């Protein structure tokens with residue numbers, strides 16, 4: 001199979017690498033695309049888009065392949081693999097990064113920190129800048145700097161007709177609005193321009209692992225602490241399993257626990273004083289406080305949900321924590337099978353909440369927490385039990401939320417939740433979709449032609 005004017009690599013179903021190339025992070029998504037086009041340049045992206053359009057196929061970009069729902073793996077569609085379009089150029093004076101649409105978060109953090117600068121990025125360095133940024137981009141810096149999209153000042157986009165356009169406040173402003181939270185369904189972004197900020201090089205971090213019987217007390221403290229916290233501090237409390245290696249005590253390894261990761265970018269004495277109490281909530285399984293390079297901190301969770309595992313996610317935004325909600329989370333971590341399973345809370349507010357609901361396509365600006373259930377396991381025999389347990393936990397969590405959801409955490413059976421996810425921005429997004437992709441070339445939750453992303 002050939003693609004006219006395409007200079008990259010083509011992997012078709014007959015290719016020996018087809019099976020390794022098609023799977024993304026979540027092994028539960030087992031679709032067979034018609035073709036994988038590994039692009040080496042923007043011209044290749046244009047050629048691949050034109051090829052798909054001419055044949056009436058759907059075409060999905062792939063950046064880091066970490067889509068929970070497998071949105072970058074359309075059945076019978078064209079995967080436009082951007083792994084060769086990942087140059088990162090940092091303009092230190094202007095404090096702007098120009099980032100190829102196929103770059104990974106670890107690469108972005110490394111390139112920007114080389115200049116003492118950063119933009120909000122997520123917790124897993126192998127996640128793609130492409131998918132993360134287009135859906136919003138929550139990370140430890142979000143309370144300080146806003147979401148990743150709140151720092152996006154422009155982008156180069158390949159549209160469904162193969163044209164290459166700039167999107168920013170003055171050129172294609174409707175497209176620029178939509179790609180800030182609306183996902184990758186309007187075109188293929190081949191370059192992101194991010195505003196950067198001085199961060200680090202060192203930050204203060206505290207990690208504490210508590211037995212489940214301390215969870216109410218610890219999260220009660222977290223609730224009060226976060227109500228008065230400055231934008232410099234961010235927490236991720238997560239119900240998870242104690243890692244199976246030293247320095248964790250052998251008798252605790254593999255058992256469910258509550259971990260709280262604290263992150264502080266304020267001056268060191270203030271930071272130490274503010275996060276220290278999180279290590280003083282009674283008997284801990286393990287804990288420490290340290291000063292650490294930001295770029296190293298950002299790698300600390302690499303592999304905790306390993307590539308190639310089997311996953312099923314549910315998530316909701318919640319206004320605040322309460323004891324009954326915490327009880328459901330404790331019951332959840334006890335009942336959901338899977339060695340990688342966790343139930344986590346991302347603390348929002350701060351700069352995230354200071355952007356208007358309709359200023360970008362990301363509408364969930366008021367919630368204090370984003371709550372995620374990430375069921376994760378390796379043995380396919382556990383598939384049904386893990387999915388059922390995650391769904392049951394989610395049903396019990398629903399009464400604590402207005403049902404709103406983060407696009408980037410939607411799983412494959414949740415396209416119908418997009419309306420809640422986009423809230424008041426849904427109709428405007430549909431109009432932009434119809435304008436820029438009238439034939440539904442790019443699959444996604446706004447696309448009537450999304451059968452090839454279906455999951456049970």
Ligand SMILES: Cc1cc2nc3c(=O)[nH]c(=O)nc-3n(C[C@H](O)[C@H](O)[C@H](O)COP(=O)(O)OP(=O)(O)OC[C@H]3O[C@@H](n4cnc5c(N)ncnc54)[C@H](O)[C@@H]3O)c2cc1C
Pocket residue numbers: 024025060061062063064065066067068070071072082101102121122123124126127128129130131132133134135136137138139183184185187188189190305408409444
């Ligand atoms: C282990 C793990 C940790 C995570 N942590 C965080 C976190 O801390 N914060 C957070 O906000 N999210 C987080 N996420 C969610 C993550 O943001 C989404 O899964 C995101 O879609 C992944 O992007 P990707 O590029 O790796 O995925 P891909 O599967 O490559 O792409 C995802 C979607 O984006 C589209 N896309 C990708 N690149 C482009 C592009 N250049 N142009 C147009 N469309 C594109 C794809 O077509 C697809 O629809 C995490 C996910 C995982 C699995």
